[in-house]
Amino acid sequence: MPYADLRAFLHRLEACGKLRRISKPVDKDWEIAAVSKVAFERIPEPQRAALMFERVQGFDIPVVTGALGSSRSIYCLVLDCDVGDVQRKWADAELRPLAPKLVSAGPAQENVCKGDKVDLTRLPIPTWTVGQDPAPYITSGYVITADPESHIRNVGTYRVQLKGPNKLGLFINYLQGGRLHVEKNHQLHQPTPVAIVIGADPVIGLVSVSRLPQDMDELAVAGALRGEPVDVVRCRTVDLEVPATAEIVIEGVIRANEFESEGPFGEYTGYMGPKAMSYIVDVQCVTHRSRPIFQAFISQMPPSESSCIRSMGREATLQKHLAEDLGLPVRDVHLLEAGGAAAFLVISMKKNHPVQPRTAMCGAWSYAPQFGKITVVVDDDIDIRDVNSVLWAISFRVQPERDVLTMPGMAAVSLDPSQAPPEVPQEDISRRVSSKLGIDATRKHAFPAVAAPPKEHLDLVRKNWQSYGF
Ligand SMILES: Cc1cc2nc3c(=O)[nH]c(=O)nc-3n(C[C@H](O)[C@H](O)[C@H](O)COP(=O)(O)O)c2cc1C
Ligand SMILES: [Mn+2]
Known part of the structure; x- marks a missing residue:
């Protein structure tokens, strides 16, 4: 059974012991960020839970963080599958x-505030990097736009700055789906209708x-992922559709040019992202459930919820591209969380031709041009989720002059x-161009046997482990 809405999922998390309710009153302008961060650092990954801040000072709306990706097992609960099935499910x-199903009404529009009644400061939007971020930010908006020509919809999560009771700043980086829609409209000197789902x-x-x-x-x-179409309702003031069971929907237009x-x-990345000249959203309506x-x-310093959710989905789609579209013998792909699930990519393959590692690098770089600034290809005996194993392959299967390319x-x-x-502006072209480093850490010839006690000896010791006093 798919989840009907966020609430149904939170119930499931709670039943699995993966929702922590925090009833102590908290200040949204520093405490939610700090508690979320300390929870991330204190609680080992497998035990991490979503955090429900039930009492946010000055607001009657609770805030939940870590609900989709404070751990890989929570991510798997979203998809309702085992870790091993994530890639297949995405593919x-x-x-x-x-396709979504249009319905005539939904709880997302139980309450409608239009025009003068819109006041975004009534939402408990947290401040994250206190003293450095200029304002509160919506970090989990599902930003919906449509292509002005094909009308194909895009949904993307982009940072959204609170600028006033009915004004937002929206940063959509180059090469992103939503940006293409806005740029097409800019060419035509038209505003872009937008809906931000929370x-x-x-x-x-x-x-x-x-x-x-x-x-x-x-x-x-x-x-397709949930096994049933998403029910959508028409927005009240823009020509877009939004999930019918959304908690909160902000409708507006992105100003033209x-x-x-x-x-x-x-x-x-774990660093402050520079100021940017970003889009301005004039908000004309907010709808929400009761x-x-x-x-x-x-987000911020990895590992974070942001790096967890990005890595799992990106790995799945990249693996499909390399293995199924390009037909390469790729076994696994991993975007290291330390690289924000973007900068550092490792691919394992059962190579049967010497050019395949480089073909895989080029395949990854063309499919996802912004990822894999550092891309390492290893043989399939290497567990690419074990950093030590990857560094071992780089250490002893690489001749720099032969196997490294930029x-x-x-x-x-x-x-x-x-x-x-x-000080270099975000829009500067120098920020968009970079070199890549490719390391072919596969074996290029027959290697000596691995130096370890025979497997039967290790198995015997593992079986009798306690007899050694451990
Ligand atoms: C917490 C979080 C914040 C993000 N913020 C931004 C952002 O401000 N701008 C941006 O372009 N991408 C941002 N991203 C990445 C996009 O969501 C991601 O690239 C996604 O693929 C965009 O959708 P699209 O491919 O349809 O454009 C963020 C991702 C996460 C998880
Ligand atoms: Mn897209």
């Missing part, structure tokens, strides 16, 4: 998307943070602070 959903069936959150082909409707992929300073913002829940993603003039990892100092 199937992309092959057989299921809190919905968690599967919608996962497609929102995942890069899918531009002609693919993320809500249709969400439908107007930009305003937005940021800096504490980013997924007793809505405000959801936020935990490729200039490639796309940059977004917001990579090694590109340029903070």
Whole structure:
């Protein structure tokens, strides 16, 4: 049974012991960020839970963080599958998307505030990097736009700065789906209708943070992932549709060809992302459920919820591309969380031709140009989720002159602070171009046997482990 909404999923998390309710009153302007961060650092990954801040001082709306990706097992609960099935689930959903179903009414519009009644300061939007972010930020908006020509919808999560009771700043980086829609409208000197969804069936959150082909409707992929179409309702003031069971929906328009300073913002790289000249959203309507829940993603320094949810979905779609579309003998792909699930990519393969490692690198770089600034290819005996194992392969299966390549003039990892100092504007072209490093750490010839006690001896000792006094 798919989750009907965010609430149904939170109930499931609670039943699995993966929702922690915090009843102590908290200040949204520093405490939610700090408690979420300490929870991330104190609680080992397998035991991490979503955090429900029930009493946010000055607001009657609770805030939930870590609901979709404070651990891999929570991510798997969203998809309702085992870790080993995540990639298959994504691949199937992309092959057989299921279009959303338009319904005439939904709880997302139980309450409607239009025009003068709109007041975004009544939402408990947290401040994250206190003293550095200029304002509160919505970190888990599912930003919906439509292509002005094809009308194909895009859903993407982009940072949203609170600028006033009915004004937001929206940062959509280059190469992103939503940005293409805005740029097409800019060419025509028209504003871009936008709907920002906060809190919905968690599967919608996962497609929102995942890069899918531009002609693919993320809500249709969400439908396939959940096994039933997503019910959508028409927005009240813009020509868009939103999930019918969303908690909160902000409707507005992105001004045509107007930009305003937005940021800096504490980013997924673990550094402050520079100020940018970003889009301006004039908000004309807010709809919400009765007793809505405000959801936020935990980002900043990896590992974070942001790096967890990005890595799992990105790995799945990249694996499918390399193995199924290109037919390469790729076994596993991993975007290290230390690299914000973007900068550092490792691919394992059962190579049967010496050019395949480089083919895999090029395949990854062309499919996802901003990822894998450092890309390492290893043989399939290496567990690429074990950093030590990867570094072992790099140490002893690589001859730098023969096996390392750099490729200039490639796309940059977004917001990579090694590109340029903070004073260089975000829009500067130098921030978009980067070189790539490829390391072929597969064996190029027969290798000596691995030096370890014979397997039968190790198995015997493992069996009798306690007899050695451990
Ligand atoms: C917490 C979080 C915050 C994000 N913030 C931004 C952002 O501000 N701008 C941006 O371009 N991408 C941001 N992303 C990445 C996009 O969500 C991701 O690239 C996604 O694929 C975008 O959807 P699209 O491919 O349909 O454009 C963020 C992701 C997460 C998980
Ligand atoms: Mn997209």
